[in-house]
Amino acid sequence: MTKTALITIIFLTSVVIGILVGPTPLDAQILQLRVWRVILGIFAGGVLAFCGCLLQGLFGNPLVEPYTLGSASGAALGAAVGILVFGAISPVLAFFGSLGVGFFVYTIARIEGGLLRDRLILAGVVMSFLCSSLVMIVMVMGGRELYEILYLLMGYLGIIINDSNRLMIIALIIIALGLVAFLYRFHRELDIISQGTETAAGMGINIQVFSLIVFFSSALLVGLVVSLVGAIGFVGLIIPHVSKLLFGPKHRFNLGASFILGATFLLLADTLSRIITVYELPVGVVTSLVGVPFFIYLYKR
């Protein structure tokens, strides 16, 4: 497969760029910093795009992703509450925030025998608004944590890694990658579900259980990502479409390619955010600038 080779090369290039390009000359210390940043970028970009691909497959809806479904905002809310209550971001609260919003959206959009495409997005946007207002309340109550929460909402990869959080970060990344590998096995189920829920049910897929697994796992994944680097938007929206353009609709290729391409995209966006200004620009700003027009284009289509 030459396309596989192509995206592998692009991915490796973006890793090299992520390590080499920056405002400061490379030395041993900066190298360490950049390597960690690249690890976080691969993790966050890959996982978000993977989740987007998974959710788009499950709902048969090209506009769905953790951000438009509101589950990223839910995670951010959970994480913001964690900042307020414990003075630190709590992955557990982020997970529950993401899960809670996910289920709420699911309930709103659910009708007899399926989900309404537009209602799913609408419910996601509405829940995002709700979460934003709740985050505002948290910000008002916190006051001094305002800036941290603001960055949490946009997402950025330049987080400080030290002796006390290093092990936790490694553990969270391993959990996330394990979950991604576990979910990858469902590529056939997703292919079949795209042909209709009855067809899937007839072939032995328990839609209820399957939806629960996907929903729960992607909420957990989004919670993990948000608790580390914040709510980075639109990676999960754009990348699965690019992957589909390159590899066709089969989820066997799409899930994997989404991960690699998502990682690539976020690494490049982060490099850009790093060199645009001296001030640290949240990488979510860059992804949103690319993502919003893309979303409108897809919606109009």
Added chain:
Amino acid sequence: MHSSSFKTLLTTCLLLLCIARCDREETTDEYRIVSLSPAMTEILFSIGAGDRIVGVTTFCDFPPQAKKITKVGDFSHPSIERIIALKPDLVIVNLPEQTRTKKDLDRLKIRTFVSSPHSLSEIYAELSALGTTLGLHEAADSLILYMKRNIDSVHTLRRKKVYVEISPRPIVTIGVATFLNDMIREAGGENIFADLDKDYPTVSQEAVIARDPEIIIVLHPQDITGRIGWQSIRAIEERRVHTGLNPDHLMRPGPRLVEGYWALKEIIND
């Protein structure tokens, strides 16, 4: 340790002296003041106008008497209704944080005094203007004198590079447009981000590492010594990371800056 507690004692004495002197001064008006600035609350108390304050923010926690005054909200979200209810003659507002409140007050034709100091000289200018407004210029002048005399210039051959970290996530530091930047200079140091034409910029870890500070002042509770990528920074290698400082002494443009300055001077010229 010993010398710093001595200095605190000295400041307190000086402040008390100040207050005692101001009490005797004639005032022009029976003023009702709402202070939305913790620093200004401190200043008002030290120039003898503490008893005129009828409203403060929840952030106004010094001197202890300030805590007993009616609260009108927190620093970033004061309630305009509560302010009006106190029928103030003068409201002291902080810009840019309280721009909206200022606009509301302007519309209601309630007199405001704006505080937004970006340098030591601006602090002195504001103090002097406040003294004039309240008819307490003598007390204000003596406070200015006290601060100027204590925040004196240290002469050094080489300025040490100082990095101040206000918050870790994202990393917020101080730019050139802050009085803390001036204080570091007066104390014989040089803020590593003095080239940034801002007050409190967000910067990257790489920028800090590249600028290789000799002294790090941490104004938040997180431990920074174990950070990955930071180990080659001179301040960390030489264990010149200072954590125990009171942020209110460095970040609040009030009389207690003097204490903050003494602490800085000690750290930088150690």
Added chain:
Amino acid sequence: MIAFRAKNVSFRYDVKKVVEDVTLSLTESEFVGIIGPNGAGKSTMLRLMCGILKPVTGEIELFGAELSGQPQRKVAQRVAFVPQETHFALNFAVEEVIMTGRYPYQRPFAREKKEDFEAVNNAINVAAVDDLRKRPVNSLSSGERQRVVIARALAQFPQLLLLDEPTSHLDLHHQYAIMELLKELNARGLTVVIVHHDLNLASLYCQRLVLMHRGRIKATGTPHELIKRRILKEVYETEVLVMEHPEKGVPQVFLRSG
């Protein structure tokens, strides 16, 4: 051998009973049509037969084994279901669609095996969709698409094929082609059950008809036994004429225009 047996099967959505106390058995290699007016419970019956819906009361057996005790994957190795219309959210190639019919036989992570490709090729040949195999499925006409879905069902290697109104959206040519295909499959030994609105097509192709009315089985029998003016008037509440097919001699229904 008995392919399918239902004993006192009932099903309901919420409180309304959709299928009530149905007892039915089918022998292998039968070609059976389920007919009846709208809302008679025909489609629900079909879904109960393949395990997509589970009966509230009663028992269903497939080839001698309890349906309720079997994992749906195992059921799908014997029974294939073709929905009325398939919407393809993703634009797969035809052969990829047909390959998904191998799902009940595949393990997670495992690649497609040789027998999977053989099954797909076989299904493509039988359903005569060879010239379409590389085409994107959404570029096909609805008749071609229905053939592909039947081919996907055939890749499941079913012994029982269930189709819900397989020709309802098709023109005359494709109606004929699909029904001929089903007849051919039946001739090879596959048990075929179709739900059909078109009484004439059902009468022409099915060996046996099951007439459903208000959730119950009104009657079963050959087209000659069931397609009668009196019975149809009672069930459909419509006056019709019944005449014999000029070639096949099976009964055909004509509406009377006022």
